[in-house]
Amino acid sequence: MDICFYNTLTNRVEPFEPVDPPNVYMYNCGPTVYDYQHVGNFRSFVFADVLRRFLELTGCNVHQVMNLTDVGHMTEDDVADGSGQDKMQVAIKRLKEAKHAGTVPDHAVADPNDPYQVAQYYIDAFLEDAGALCIKIVDEYPQKMPRPTQHIPQMQEMIQRLLDKEHAYIADDGVVYYSVPSFSAYGRLSGNTIDRLRSGAGGRVLDEHQAAKRHPADFFLWKPDATHIMKWDSPWGVGYPNWHIECSVMSTRTLGREVIDIHTGGEDNIFPHHECEIAQSCGATGHDTFSRMWMHARYLRVEGEKMSKSKGNFYTLRDVLAKGVDPAVIRYELLRSHYRANLNFTFKGLEDSAHAVSRLRLAADRFASQATDRHVDTDLTHPVVAAFAKCLADDLNVSAALGELFSWLGKANGSADENLAVLRKIDSVLCVLESTGAAPVVSGLDVDELCRGIDQARADKDFEAADTARQQLIQAGYEVQTTKEGTAVRRKLV
Numbered sequence: 019m020d021i022c023f024y025n026t027l028t029n030r031v032e033p034f035e036p037v038d039p040p041n042v043y044m045y046n047c048g049p050t051v052y053d054y055q056h057v058g059n060f061r062s063f064v065f066a067d068v069l070r071r072f073l074e075l076t077g078c079n080v081h082q083v084m085n086l087t088d089v090g091h092m093t094e095d096d097v098a099d100g101s102g103q104d105k106m107q108v109a110i111k112r113l114k115e116a117k118h119a120g121t122v123p124d125h126a127v128a129d130p131n132d133p134y135q136v137a138q139y140y141i142d143a144f145l146e147d148a149g150a151l152c153i154k155i156v157d158e159y160p161q162k163m164p165r166p167t168q169h170i171p172q173m174q175e176m177i178q179r180l181l182d183k184e185h186a187y188i189a190d191d192g193v194v195y196y197s198v199p200s201f202s203a204y205g206r207l208s209g210n211t212i213d214r215l216r217s218g219a220g221g222r223v224l225d226e227h228q229a230a231k232r233h234p235a236d237f238f239l240w241k242p243d244a245t246h247i248m249k250w251d252s253p254w255g256v257g258y259p260n261w262h263i264e265c266s267v268m269s270t271r272t273l274g275r276e277v278i279d280i281h282t283g284g285e286d287n288i289f290p291h292h293e294c295e296i297a298q299s300c301g302a303t304g305h306d307t308f309s310r311m312w313m314h315a316r317y318l319r320v321e322g323e324k325m326s327k328s329k330g331n332f333y334t335l336r337d338v339l340a341k342g343v344d345p346a347v348i349r350y351e352l353l354r355s356h357y358r359a360n361l362n363f364t365f366k367g368l369e370d371s372a373h374a375v376s377r378l379r380l381a382a383d384r385f386a387s388q389a390t391d392r393h394v395d396t397d398l399t400h401p402v403v404a405a406f407a408k409c410l411a412d413d414l415n416v417s418a419a420l421g422e423l424f425s426w427l428g429k430a431n432g433s434a435d436e437n438l439a440v441l442r443k444i445d446s447v448l449c450v451l452e453s454t455g456a457a458p459v460v461s462g463l464d465v466d467e468l469c470r471g472i473d474q475a476r477a478d479k480d481f482e483a484a485d486t487a488r489q490q491l492i493q494a495g496y497e498v499q500t501t502k503e504g505t506a507v508r509r510k511l512v
């Protein structure tokens with residue numbers, strides 16, 4: 019199957035051709051583990067998951083790595099050099115406040131002053147949330163989800179290589195900088211060429227009284243700082259790495275390749291993060307390419323506006339789940355629009371997604387109830403699966419693929435066994451047929467017993483008792499249906 023994706027590096031849709039087919043080596047920028055992840059973060063993660071699942075549908079063997087950034091991030095990382103307060107200090111402060119308020123159990127983190135324990139708390143929270151959204155790489159934790167704090171020696175090794183190749187230098191104050199002018203291709207990804215970059219990025223400006231970096235666009239690789247909350251010995255003093263060097267090291271080390279096939283992230287990663295990754299990686303290896311394909315998901319807006327706590331439209335995934343929304347509905351909402359289009363996340367949209375997921379699940383239940391358990395091997399040779407995959411092969415056009423899916427559902431005329439196999443094959447990409455969240459039940463509630471009680475009460479014409487039991491199920495978060503076989507329940511999706 020011919021596959022084409024939009025490559026941010028070349029600004030065009032182009033054929034996707036892995037270096038070593040059928041293997042695909044893919045790196046995804048993952049979460050910074052200083053807080054619970056918001057729905058905008060998860061758009062990028064779900065996009066990467068759908069990309070992986072689609073490639074696997076076509077027969078690729080996908081080697082996926084996603085980092086868990088637990089050091090190096092500053093509160094102002096939209097400039098290459100990075101500045102502001104250490105985010106781990108912010109995380110510690112926030113977690114202490116949450117423990118004091120009782121929103122985080124005392125036993126959750128034994129020592130809230132320990133940055134490693136705080137990072138692990140938010141890693142565990144992310145893994146739980148990502149698992150609820152059926153993000154596949156969670157099953158490969160920790161091997162394919164590296165942490166920077168576990169790769170400090172490798173980062174120092176890459177920094178030394180950059181120094182040896184004169185792509186880096188040590189400033190008078192001991193800070194190790196990457197020399198942006200030494201890499202002529204800098205700016206190719208983002209368009210932020212050296213000449214266009216503003217002076218003094220990161221707040222370090224050269225003047226006659228201060229030793230500083232050689233060029234305003236240079237960004238640090240290692241910064242000596244004995245006061246930083248997480249710090250390590252190095253040949254350049256006790257300090258810490260910049261977050262750009264982390265991904266250059268962890269991608270190549272974990273995937274075992276100096277040139278990878280796909281690198282993904284949110285569009286906010288394009289500059290400075292991914293631009294700096296390219297400069298470091300190519301500078302260290304000597305290759306003119308780091309990742310052959312760069313793919314970025316656009317921003318997510320909430321109710322038509324940028325997410326903002328002051329506007330009251332800032333939602334973590336946990337906030338939305340707490341409203342009783344099935345995780346599969348959130349996943350569907352995050353994947354149903356094209357990844358290169360801004361997504362407007364609304365609660366009306368969640369209702370529409372819930373209707374779509376319900377339709378898919380009802381169809382699966384109908385096919386399953388009629389199936390004879392005859393094994394049907396369904397692959398890309400099936401016209402429905404082929405049509406679905408062909409849309410995704412066109413720059414991951416999920417909207418068109420869903421159109422093919424629902425068009426087929428409206429007229430599915432194969433056997434129940436075949437139809438069920440087709441739907442399950444397509445769901446290997448969508449992953450919405452099964453709920454991954456815990457069913458909202460009332461403590462001690464016996465759902466099966468209540469269903470039988472409703473049927474018996476109706477048979478006895480005790481409609482008041484039947485209605486009372488029905489209301490118990492509704493309040494517990496179930497939709498109640500009357501079928502030929504008796505009372506049936508389904509968890510509410512929204």
